[in-house]
Amino acid sequence: MVIQKFAVILSLIFLISCGGGSSDSNNDVNSDPNFNWSIDTAFLQDGGPGKGGIPALDLPSFQSIDEITYMFPSDLIVGIKIGDKIRGYPHKILDWHEVVNDTLDDEIFVLSYCPLTGSAMAWDVNADTGVSNFGVSGLLYNSNLVLYDRNTDSNWPQMLMESAKGVKKGTVATQKAIFETTWEKFQMMYPEAQVLNYETGFSRDYVIYPYGSFKTNSSLLFNVNNDDDSRLHRKERVLGVKNGSVTKAYDISAFANDLDVINDSIGDKPIVVAGSKDDKYAVAFERTTSDGVILTFTAEFNQMPIIMSDDEGNMWDINGTAVSGPRTGEQLTIPFSYISYWFSWAAFFPDTTIYQ
Amino acid sequence: MNVLKIVVITGLASFSFNSFSATCSCAGVPLLNSMNAASVDQNQWHLNLTYEIHEMNKLYSGSDEVNDETNRKRKTDSYIIQADYGINETWSVSAMLSYVDHEREIGRSSNSFSSASGIGDGLVLLKYTPKQINLFSKWEYSVGLGVKIPLGEDDITQNSVTLSEDMQPSSGSYSTLAWGYLGYAFDQAGQKQLFISSNYSVNQENDRNYANGNEFNIGIGASYTMKERWGFVAQLRYRTTEADERNGDAIPNTGGEWVDFIPSVQYRINDKSGVNLGIRIPLYRDLDGALQFTTSSAATLGYSYAF
Numbered sequence: 001m002v003i004q005k006f007a008v009i010l011s012l013i014f015l016i017s018c019g020g021g022s023s024d025s026n027n028d029v030n031s032d033p034n035f036n037w038s039i040d041t042a043f044l045q046d047g048g049p050g051k052g053g054i055p056a057l058d059l060p061s062f063q064s065i066d067e068i069t070y071m072f073p074s075d076l077i078v079g080i081k082i083g084d085k086i087r088g089y090p091h092k093i094l095d096w097h098e099v100v101n102d103t104l105d106d107e108i109f110v111l112s113y114c115p116l117t118g119s120a121m122a123w124d125v126n127a128d129t130g131v132s133n134f135g136v137s138g139l140l141y142n143s144n145l146v147l148y149d150r151n152t153d154s155n156w157p158q159m160l161m162e163s164a165k166g167v168k169k170g171t172v173a174t175q176k177a178i179f180e181t182t183w184e185k186f187q188m189m190y191p192e193a194q195v196l197n198y199e200t201g202f203s204r205d206y207v208i209y210p211y212g213s214f215k216t217n218s219s220l221l222f223n224v225n226n227d228d229d230s231r232l233h234r235k236e237r238v239l240g241v242k243n244g245s246v247t248k249a250y251d252i253s254a255f256a257n258d259l260d261v262i263n264d265s266i267g268d269k270p271i272v273v274a275g276s277k278d279d280k281y282a283v284a285f286e287r288t289t290s291d292g293v294i295l296t297f298t299a300e301f302n303q304m305p306i307i308m309s310d311d312e313g314n315m316w317d318i319n320g321t322a323v324s325g326p327r328t329g330e331q332l333t334i335p336f337s338y339i340s341y342w343f344s345w346a347a348f349f350p351d352t353t354i355y356q
Numbered sequence: 357m358n359v360l361k362i363v364v365i366t367g368l369a370s371f372s373f374n375s376f377s378a379t380c381s382c383a384g385v386p387l388l389n390s391m392n393a394a395s396v397d398q399n400q401w402h403l404n405l406t407y408e409i410h411e412m413n414k415l416y417s418g419s420d421e422v423n424d425e426t427n428r429k430r431k432t433d434s435y436i437i438q439a440d441y442g443i444n445e446t447w448s449v450s451a452m453l454s455y456v457d458h459e460r461e462i463g464r465s466s467n468s469f470s471s472a473s474g475i476g477d478g479l480v481l482l483k484y485t486p487k488q489i490n491l492f493s494k495w496e497y498s499v500g501l502g503v504k505i506p507l508g509e510d511d512i513t514q515n516s517v518t519l520s521e522d523m524q525p526s527s528g529s530y531s532t533l534a535w536g537y538l539g540y541a542f543d544q545a546g547q548k549q550l551f552i553s554s555n556y557s558v559n560q561e562n563d564r565n566y567a568n569g570n571e572f573n574i575g576i577g578a579s580y581t582m583k584e585r586w587g588f589v590a591q592l593r594y595r596t597t598e599a600d601e602r603n604g605d606a607i608p609n610t611g612g613e614w615v616d617f618i619p620s621v622q623y624r625i626n627d628k629s630g631v632n633l634g635i636r637i638p639l640y641r642d643l644d645g646a647l648q649f650t651t652s653s654a655a656t657l658g659y660s661y662a663f
Contacts, residue, residue: 041516048520052465055426135465139517153467165515203415203423210646212608219605223564 038164039141039157043225043347047140051148054136055202056099062087062194065187070198070206073184076280078120079193080178081319082107086193088186089113093196094120095211096204098145100196101125101133109176110134112158114145115211116221117344118237119159120180123173130154130168142347143222159340159348177334179318181281189305189318215341224343226350234343239275239282240352242336243267247352249345250275252282254355261299261308263287264355271335272297273355274307274318282339283307285320285332395485395498396442396662404438406658413652419642427463430649432456434476450481450500453507456525474525475508481535489541489549496539504531510562521566521600528562549579561601569598569611575618587622589634599644609645614638620656629661 037044071077071090078089083105094100094113101110108125112134125131132151139146139155141164147156154166156173163171186193198206209215218234220227232238238249246267255275262273274297275282287295295310305317314325320332345352396402410432415424438452454476462468481502489496510528512519521527539551554574561567577591592615599611620634636654643650 035515037516041513041518044516045518046470046514046520046523048522050428050460050462050465050470051468052462053426053428053468055464138462138468150466202425205417205646208417208646210608212606212645214608217605219603221602221605221607223602 034167034169035165037155038169039160040225043142043223044146045140045222047138047222049136049138051138052135053138054096054098056101056133056135057097057196057200058101058133059201060100060102061197061199063197065191065193065195068195068197071183071195073182074280075183076180077183077186077195078111078113078122078178078180079186079190079318080104080109080111080122080176081190081321082109082176086190088190088193088195089120090183090196090206091115091120092206092209093198093200095209096202096206097200098136099134099147110147111178112145112147114158114340116140116214117142117144117159117340118215118235119144119338119340119344120178121158121161121338122176122178123161124176126174128171129173140222142224142344143220144344144348159338159344161336175334175336175338177283177319177331179281179283180339181276181279181318185279185281185304220343224347226346227343229343229346229350231346231354232342234341236342237280237339238342238345238354239273239284239337239339240345240349241266241271241273241284242349243269243271245351247345247349248355249342249352250282250284250355251342252280252339253277255282259299259301259307261297262355263296266335269335270294272308272332274299279304281318283318283320284335284337285316286335287332289327289330289332395483395488395496396440396448398442398444400442401663402438402440403661403663404436404440404658405660406434406436406438406656408432408434408436408654408656410434410654411652412649414638414650415647416641416643416650417647419640422647424649425464428649429459429461429463431459446484446486448483448485450483450502451479453478454525456508458523458525460523470514470519470523472512472514472519472523472525474512476525477527478505478507479503479533480505481533483535489539489546491544494541494544496537496541498537500533500535502533502535504533504557506530506562511564518564521562521564521568527559527568528564529560529567531557531559531568533557547581547583550577551579552576565603567601569600571595571597577618585624587624589618589620589622591618591620592616592639593618609643609648611645612641612643612648612650614650615640616651628663629659632656632658632660634658 076091085105095115099112109122111122113120130151132149134147137146137148141157145158152167154163154168156163161173163169237252240249243266248266250273255277257278259276270287272287273284297308297310300306300309306315307318308316314322314327317323322328322330412430415422435455440450442448456476457473459471481500483500485498487495487497506526506528508526510524510526535555537553542548556572558570559568573595575591575593579589581587595614597611599606617637622632624630634656
């Protein structure tokens, strides 16, 4: 009798609660196809901070290298060269903001970095993307930053470089050449560079890495595709290169301590990959020049930012710019490529091979 | 129904501890809010309805408050129904159910509002009370063991995106709970009492491999009951949680320690029912990781009915 009475009361409680409201669960299949995701939503998640909860930098402030006091020699920094101007974006600031809306030498671009996948990329902001600032959507796809543009609210998974939802869905952004290396090497290469500083307008302690031991341990904060691919340690930094459906990863720790230059191909595309284990960088360029010549490259040591020469006698720097020789001023094309943690490259491109 | 018991039950119903937490380690529902309550007499029923509003807009780095330039607004409204039944003089059983409404908005972003609502977690607790405060005893002690049951949804999506764990109505996981209570009355009528209450929960993983950090609470408080209709309870509560985990690995920026002061006032409507109003005043927090949002304000309104 008592049990029955208890059950009745519990049932009543349950019914009252059910009547109080309902979840707003929905799969949001919108009649406008642009508002349905083009990616597998099984690995699309709300990261928690909310849209704009990780604040993008819209008015970045820079200092000259000799004014920067907060960097250690082994700290990583993203560098971009446009015209003859160089800017550096330390990981320790990007960890907290992930997106920098910037202009250099009249070129508008967005510099994005996802601390959960270790991936940095720069995109042209142009008519294709829409001339807009970008922000951090608070969403993660395969644990990777999903940006949004503030003009149309379209979502752009960073590691795809393509809008996956919104009126820009299907639009592919144009990648700009960047490099990542240590602060020590960056200073040495570009002492005239301007470096993103702490004057961001946000109260953040940039000395502290916000994700504990994440960048070295083997844990994942979010579920990702192909999470059991153990060919490399999950947090090994690799340079991933993609040509059509063919993908290849270059393990940065497998490069020579000073410099390796690899004349390779990915699918039908001849590429050159240069990297250094000690200086923690890797860059990739197409070997085919604008006039159709396929170059073969050789490593050039101890001349950074020059890293390689070719069989025509040109010298090329880390940005893929010919700095001497008959092609001086010419720029090598970059393939779809960026550095990321191994687990994230493998999540996005499970069929990837690893350069041996 | 004893007047003092109505006051004590309704008073102690305020702010026990959160049933789950995620992301900011404070976004849970105070599901065990009645577990501090005194025991229920044999063959008696006790129903308790509680509403809590909980805002989590303070940003902390360790024990230091940090200015939040993003103007993030995070609020949870929860509605909890609890039923207690006294099996005999020493054993009683409690069951409860929650309904939860989460909201989140980032002030500096457009179209950033998110919300989710629905049935949250449920709980069943068996309590053993060998000693109760009465004419012959100034002491009361009670222990309990229970389980938290994920009754609601934990995979709500918006725009095809699964919301973060702290925005889900239910934790999606079972928890094992232990609870204890020690009370002392300074007078035969039990008008002035001191009490210590504590609880510990061990949380399992949900089907997204997420586990809220195990949690321990202990509170010390005093209650004073006026002879007519009013009563007052003041409690100092220490709460600590371990980091949340996914696949067994700790999630950064979760877990920490909190000390809150929780005053509440009770009004006895009649011999069978009473209402209470309480607020939670944060005194100290030391939160793990680099940055966490936590409670800025919280208040409860409760109604108790015994029969």
